[in-house]
Amino acid sequence: MEKIDIPIIDLSVKKRHMLIDEMVKACEEFGFFKVINHGVSMEVVQKMEDACLSFFSLPSCEKEKEKEEFGYGIRNIGCNGDIGEVEYLLLHANVNSNDTSQRVTSTCHKDRRQYLRSKMNEYVKVVRKLTCEILDMLGEGLGVPDKEIFSKLVRQKDNDSLLRFNFYPVDQIENSPQSRVGFGEHSDPQILTLLRSNNVAGLQIRSIDSTWVPVSPDPNAFFVNVGDTLEALTNGRLVSVRHRAMKDSYCSTRLSTVYFAAPPLHTLISPLPETITLHRPRLYQSFTWEEFKKTMYSLKLGSDRLVLFALPHE
Ligand SMILES: O=C(O)CCC(=O)C(=O)O
Numbered sequence: 146m147e148k149i150d151i152p153i154i155d156l157s158v159k160k161r162h163m164l165i166d167e168m169v170k171a172c173e174e175f176g177f178f179k180v181i182n183h184g185v186s187m188e189v190v191q192k193m194e195d196a197c198l199s200f201f202s203l204p205s206c207e208k209e210k211e212k213e214e215f216g217y218g219i220r221n222i223g224c225n226g227d228i229g230e231v232e233y234l235l236l237h238a239n240v241n242s243n244d245t246s247q248r249v250t251s252t253c254h255k256d257r258r259q260y261l262r263s264k265m266n267e268y269v270k271v272v273r274k275l276t277c278e279i280l281d282m283l284g285e286g287l288g289v290p291d292k293e294i295f296s297k298l299v300r301q302k303d304n305d306s307l308l309r310f311n312f313y314p315v316d317q318i319e320n321s322p323q324s325r326v327g328f329g330e331h332s333d334p335q336i337l338t339l340l341r342s343n344n345v346a347g348l349q350i351r352s353i354d355s356t357w358v359p360v361s362p363d364p365n366a367f368f369v370n371v372g373d374t375l376e377a378l379t380n381g382r383l384v385s386v387r388h389r390a391m392k393d394s395y396c397s398t399r400l401s402t403v404y405f406a407a408p409p410l411h412t413l414i415s416p417l418p419e420t421i422t423l424h425r426p427r428l429y430q431s432f433t434w435e436e437f438k439k440t441m442y443s444l445k446l447g448s449d450r451l452v453l454f455a456l457p458h459e
């Protein structure tokens with residue numbers, strides 16, 4: 146296991162140009178960095194996290210009722226047989242999207258759902274703002290004429306962003322291996338991911354030379370992953386990071402909260418002209434986010450999806 150210093154971007158530092166250079170460098174080298182002093186209210190984070198933890202502590206039969214509305218799942222990740230040691234909620238993070246919490250249900254369920262939904266929505270608002278700030282800095286650092294080109298996609302009314310909560314319970318099994326995969330190796334398909342967790346370790350990123358690098362937990366920080374779509378938009382200049390979550394049988398329950406920033410379904414993803422050069426000819430054909438998503442759903446979690454859109458080169 147390699148020890149690499151994960152790049153840290155301190156947003157309270159005033160020298161914006163320096164921050165932008167560091168951020169672009171981190172995305173080129175790792176596709177990953179940590180953000181501190183990000184200005185996100187920890188009260189909003191704490192309330193959302195508490196509401197989720199109380200959801201995951203419900204009896205299984207209660208949680209199973211939330212498959213439809215909150216995308217509750219257990220062990221099955223995706224629809225191609227990928228299994229993880231994880232329970233999760235997966236739902237649209239588009240605060241404008243149809244809010245189904247108005248459905249007729251018993252009062253007790255309705256209250257719980259509405260509370261959870263409102264805490265999630267508050268969280269999405271603050272985390273989306275931070276995501277857009279980061280995307281604008283990346284746009285500026287890459288020297289594209291419209292520095293808001295990435296954030297505009299995420300700000301669209303019909304953006305396809307998601308919110309996911311991964312809950313890794315403590316092992317009840319005696320003599321189970323000390324460390325097991327909780328969420329298998331993959332890259333995130335969207336534009337950018339903002340991940341945070343409670344103070345329990347688990348996240349690992351794969352460095353360019355293919356070694357796994359453990360990421361120390363920091364509940365006060367956000368971890369940022371470049372997704373496949375940003376890699377395609379920047380013609381491979383910013384790299385999407387492969388990562389996984391490990392589960393240690395002796396440690397405590399881990400909760401990670403993951404915001405995946407995505408464009409509307411119909412968005413055409415093409416490498417930006419400024420990122421195509423003599424030394425870096427165009428790598429990918431154009432595709433819509435909907436096409437890319439469909440491809441993703443047809444593949445195993447750990448597959449490299451972008452190669453399917455790569456242009457042939459002599
Ligand atoms: O739980 C984690 O730390 C990683 C989860 C993850 O990579 C994902 O949900 O895409």
Ligand SMILES: [Fe+2]
Nearest residue numbers: 331332333388
């Ligand atoms: Fe991920």
